[in-house]
Amino acid sequence: MSTTVTAEHFLATSIELATANVLNSGGPFGAVIVTADGRAFEGVNRVTATNDPTAHAEVTAIRNACRELGTFDLSGATLYTSCEPCPMCLASALWARIGNVVFAADRHDAASVGFDDAVFYEYFENEDRDTLMPVTKLELGDPQAPAILEPFNTWNTLDSRIDY
Numbered sequence: 001m002s003t004t005v006t007a008e009h010f011l012a013t014s015i016e017l018a019t020a021n022v023l024n025s026g027g028p029f030g031a032v033i034v035t036a037d038g039r040a041f042e043g044v045n046r047v048t049a050t051n052d053p054t055a056h057a058e059v060t061a062i063r064n065a066c067r068e069l070g071t072f073d074l075s076g077a078t079l080y081t082s083c084e085p086c087p088m089c090l091a092s093a094l095w096a097r098i099g100n101v102v103f104a105a106d107r108h109d110a111a112s113v114g115f116d117d118a119v120f121y122e123y124f125e126n127e128d129r130d131t132l133m134p135v136t137k138l139e140l141g142d143p144q145a146p147a148i149l150e151p152f153n154t155w156n157t158l159d160s161r162i163d164y
């Protein structure tokens with residue numbers, strides 16, 4: 001007899017991971033990545049536990065899945081997470097080529113207990129974003145100017161490059 005494991009099951013697992021993680025010195029976030037062929041990989045938030053501001057549950061799950069599977073490409077996988085992914089986690093999921101994201105609580109729920117997910121979404125939507133963190137393209141003059149495209153030109157002519 002085969003069992004169908006539902007989206008609700010993986011979302012419930014991500015929530016259980018999140019709650020357990022709070023009692024293990026982590027933030028209240030958990031995630032499960034399920035590959036197209038049904039393999040599941042978990043991640044929890046370890047930001048303060050490891051002094052790594054990028055160690056969100058979703059990023060940790062992506063790292064665990066990629067390491068275990070020996071790939072940087074999770075095409076066809078679904079990311080289940082206890083809370084709406086922040087912009088960093090969404091971008092990480094895009095880079096990992098994850099096909100689908102399903103979440104439980106949202107950015108406003110996270111804000112209600114002090115997390116900045118909603119603030120960082122506003123950064124990308126807000127004309128005034130420079131007040132939070134200016135990002136500047138510095139126009140270089142000679143002699144540095146010609147070097148700007150050197151990394152890309154070198155990459156572009158490398159036969160052995162691995163595109164991603």
Ligand SMILES: Nc1nc2[nH]cnc2c(=O)[nH]1
Pocket residue numbers: 027029044045055056057058081083084085086089110115116117
């Ligand atoms: N979705 C999500 N939001 C966060 N905000 C702060 N940490 C996290 C995390 O690990 N996951």
